[in-house]
Amino acid sequence: MPKVLISDKMDPKAAEIFRANGVEVDEKPGLTKDELKAILPDYDGLAIRSATKVTADVLAAAPNLKVIGRAGIGVDNVDIPAATARGVVVMNTPFGNSITTAEHAIALMFALARELPQADSSTQAGKWEKNRFMGVELTSKTLGLIGCGNIGSIVADRALGLRMKVIAYDPFLTPERALELGVEKVELDQLLARADFITLHTPLTDQTRNILSAANLAKTKKGVRIINCARGGLIDEAALKLGLEAGHIAGAALDVFVEEPAQDNPLFGTPGLVATPHLGASTTEAQVNVAIQVAEQMADFLVRGGVSNALNMPSLSAEEAPKLKPYMALAEQLGSLVGQLEGEAIRSVSIEVEGAAAELNQKPITGAVLAGLMKVYSDTVNMVNAPFLAKERGLDVREVRHAGEGDYHTLVRVTVETDAGARSVAGTLFGNAAPRLVDMFGIAIEAELAGDMIYIVNEDAPGFIGRLGSLLGEAAINIATFHLGRRAAGGEAVALVSVDGRIEPALARSLAAIPGVKRVTPLRF
Incomplete structure (x- = not known):
């Protein structure tokens, strides 16, 4: 359990x-x-x-x-x-707190527009400063969204309901999505120059850190009001303080800060500041x-085995998992095969799917190939860290999808580039469940990849199989299955032999000494 x-x-x-x-x-x-x-x-x-x-x-x-x-x-x-x-x-x-965070951003926008926190404090202190708190309407004002993803799009919907004009800066926002949301997609400099209110809804990355820097804050419209319910670090807090004190920025409402808990922030006490203690997700x-x-x-x-909302591997629904499981087993075996045979020589890897495999989510298949391939470098590799390890080693990874069927109803092919050229293996599923190797470096061969095996390249000539069997018998190694393939009669042939014991280096050298044998590599799956 x-x-x-x-x-x-x-x-x-x-x-x-x-x-x-x-x-x-x-x-x-x-x-x-x-x-x-x-x-x-x-x-x-x-x-x-x-x-x-x-x-x-x-x-x-x-x-x-x-x-x-x-x-x-x-x-x-x-x-x-x-x-x-x-x-x-x-x-x-x-998505669990998207609406809550969006509503908090809207609430802070209202608070800035009508100076609600300051008016509350003044009134409860026994003052009646009706003329002091002259606010602005939201209707017809321009709201600039920095980030128009899940939360930003909800804020846009609410703002449009308030009859605001909404413009958005988001490199990932497509024109079609902007049209669907009813927002105008703009560049950052345009947003800074036009927005009466700016609200941030983007993650904190190297690209977004201090996106509202001193230079960018200087580009904003005089009297702008800024709301941040996203992440601390998106705004240069020192520059924001100067902008508020100079009166260029009419107000700022922050729910997040560079350092939290923010108990001694230099912004505190600055005129025009509204601050809340990271309440974006704080609703029942x-x-x-x-x-x-x-x-x-x-x-x-x-x-x-379902994967949802993962930040470091492809998503895989519980419904997809059973369908993909045999493909992932096949993919891992193919990756392991080329990894064990080509190892350090691999410069790039291409994963192709065709037929029924092309109708599935390819990312888990790619992850499984890389997990198998990278086992030659690490004994703790899995689908999560395999892409990371591949990138770390500088491997170029490509995915190719072929909708039509070839010789097989479904096929996965893995091709690696080495200094010696391209090397390719392919496999299919028997009965949509059992993985089988069907092509190895251009030679048709049908084999199940499991347990201890021996890969042998030899000249196709009489007597080879007998000599091979004799040497294995003398070493007390039992042959479980024997798979053969060749390019042409008398040409290059390959053998994949499944055995019931580990092939030690000394035995591998004896097998390589058989006349006509070009290569012997022990494999383990």
């Missing part, structure tokens, strides 16, 4: 969902880092919010960890590269939603 640790405070429904899916779960919020490292080796999964910091050394102390689930969007508290390198899937729940509905979602995703992965 898979076992999951919930290390942050989470709605009780999360634990209920885990147990209902056959996953053992322990709830231990508030652990110190050392306490977490001490118990984490016992768990397959770790469910967290924002308090638990999953660093490289924490991951190193968790050899059995398979998945980390973040109940929420931001994963700044997880070392994703370290998790990927260790083959741990990292998931988040990008959102807390329940993200807890339910992360538990469902993690249980789906641990029990059924």
